[in-house]
């Protein structure tokens with residue numbers, strides 16, 4: 792079997808960091824294409840951007856994920872990083888079993904912002920965008936998340 796599209800030697804300029812949960816993969820790619828990123832580097836791991844912030848990550852996973860993100864940013868000359876968290880994330884449910892849905896959302900948004908701070912501090916030239924994916928009327932809806940906590 793051969794892929795339909797010709798291989799493009801140049802690296803994409805955008806990286807998406809999101810959870811491995813395949814129920815969201817197509818929607819995430821659709822969002823990023825809509826944002827003008829026709830091609831993407833991806834960093835997917837259970838919990839996604841949670842692994843870039845110490846609050847909800849172990850130090851080993853934190854180091855590994857940060858090293859992977861920095862490798863892509865530097866090695867591939869990236870200009871945009873999009874960090875995405877999602878509703879009902881199994882990584883968070885397992886880590887914070889007794890958390891209410893409201894507290895979990897606050898925690899995920901705080902982690903998302905923490906991950907964004909790390910990116911912008913470590914790679915100042917990178918433009919960062921944050922999204923929270925939730926299910927509404929049977930489809931995935933993405934809410935843009937501001938870098939500063941305003942809600």
Ligand SMILES: [Zn+2]
Pocket residue numbers: 810811812837838839877879880881882
């Ligand atoms: Zn998840």
